[in-house]
Amino acid sequence: MNTPLAVNFEDVKAAAARLRGNINTTPVLTSTTANRRTGAQVFFKCENFQRTGSFKFRGAFNALSSLSPEEKKRGVFTYSSGNHAQAIARAGQMLGIPTTIIMPDNAPIVKREATAGYGAEIVLYQPSETVREDYCRQRAEERGGTIIPPYNHPHIIAGQGTTALELIETAGKLDLLLVCCGGGGLLSGCAIAARELSPNCRIIGVEPEQADDATRSFYTKTLHKINNPDTIADGARTPYLGSLTFPIILAKVDEMVTVSEDAIARAMFFLWERLKIVVEPTGALATAALLDGVVKAENRRVGVIISGGNVDLKGAIALFEKC
């Protein structure tokens, strides 16, 4: 007997209802150049324009607004030095929920400040000595708080799924949907929505070649793990899929593909130069699979999810040197 999946389409619809009026309805951009280069009709869903600069706000707001009044009062804890941290902090700020973010003490000061700027309490730990999940659990238990992890949580997955729901509502049914994959929250949520709203759509997850744990896990049906993978796509450095996201990906995703570091940088450059949007490396993964010919898209209606745009501008230009 199969265990039921942690999230279904009704959960995604419920998340969409909670998010309405609280998130940015991000634009779906098209590009004649992208269409000409690929022979496809491409729809870019631009979550770099989401609140806090990435899709992460969807899951965070959905999870926090689903808490009981008592849980809200005791506050929320999470561990992240990236987009999830800012998303939780901002959602907490909007909903009046205290938030505590566990960050490694070597996290860039700019990220610490951005997260603190949304009113979160930042607790630093020494990554060499502490496992962050354990450290977070201890801090949360001390105060009776709720932990909202970055991806392995039903409300997070359902919230991220609203990205594909909105895309298909705007662009119509798709033949292909390309979604980047780190811990699998965005990919699993989007797969649930797309499978329902556009049943013939082929759903493809995209990872960096150098962080292909989910691709290996998908094809072997066994969880693979890669610690500290060396990729510019920092959002895809997550070492493994979650216990909730992995089964959904196995059940709903059609294919996993990988792209090289150069292809990621070239896709980023294309998005900045031609689409005029600032996209972070992870946000360019799905575009890289399309432009690099890893995925054949000719004559197809293709949805591409741009996951976020939080990137150091000056650092990004260094990536463009070879482009």
Added chain:
Amino acid sequence: MNTPLAVNFEDVKAAAARLRGNINTTPVLTSTTANRRTGAQVFFKCENFQRTGSFKFRGAFNALSSLSPEEKKRGVFTYSSGNHAQAIARAGQMLGIPTTIIMPDNAPIVKREATAGYGAEIVLYQPSETVREDYCRQRAEERGGTIIPPYNHPHIIAGQGTTALELIETAGKLDLLLVCCGGGGLLSGCAIAARELSPNCRIIGVEPEQADDATRSFYTKTLHKINNPDTIADGARTPYLGSLTFPIILAKVDEMVTVSEDAIARAMFFLWERLKIVVEPTGALATAALLDGVVKAENRRVGVIISGGNVDLKGAIALFEKC
């Protein structure tokens, strides 16, 4: 007796009808950070997402699609090394009209190639020896072609006015509208639309301090001219307003303001980093006036027109060094 203005609101509406389905309906972005910094409610109309990367496509398509079949056959000529050149070339390509662009022989090769890529014929001239308008006129006369200048043309002005028309249709009535000003095509067209659709809106033109010919002309009611002004906002290097745009600006615009080169660079940085959009220096002029406090906007509903996003990415980063 007053001479009637060259363009009225009916012309802008007619342009909008011609453009429908042929242009990108560009997004209107909002930003919590921009609202917090200014105390205003700000609506950014993003023409960097327009076809060919700037609002110029609106006027070009409107002018070219208004030609008679005979004129279309004989082709269109213009002089520009910038956004107008690409816009004319692309509109000609879409409408099957031959286009010839007169460019200085020192124009960046990337701009020549982009324009040629849209199927235009590029004719180079030596800027030291030739006045470009005269040179263009001679070439056009040889072939019986029509000259479509960059801004001083009724169809160009009416086409550019559709930018404000769309913005107000999306955002609703405004208290302030900020528009950058070079030759005045965008400003005069937008002023006509805004004056009609949002009668109490204060319409403000923005120029670089170092290229303030229109500001001087506006306040003295006499045409001022600045040759080769030294500003990073290349779209505002136009030496003077046109014979058609100047009277419209005098009649419809409430105020002209100027911003420093540093303020332009800072506004550009803000738009890239926080709004996640790639904007060229000229495209950041209106934002600069808002963020730098040149215009008081507290508690107002403010429309800001982002004119374009065609900029060398690597070069732009140099501007950000001080930001």
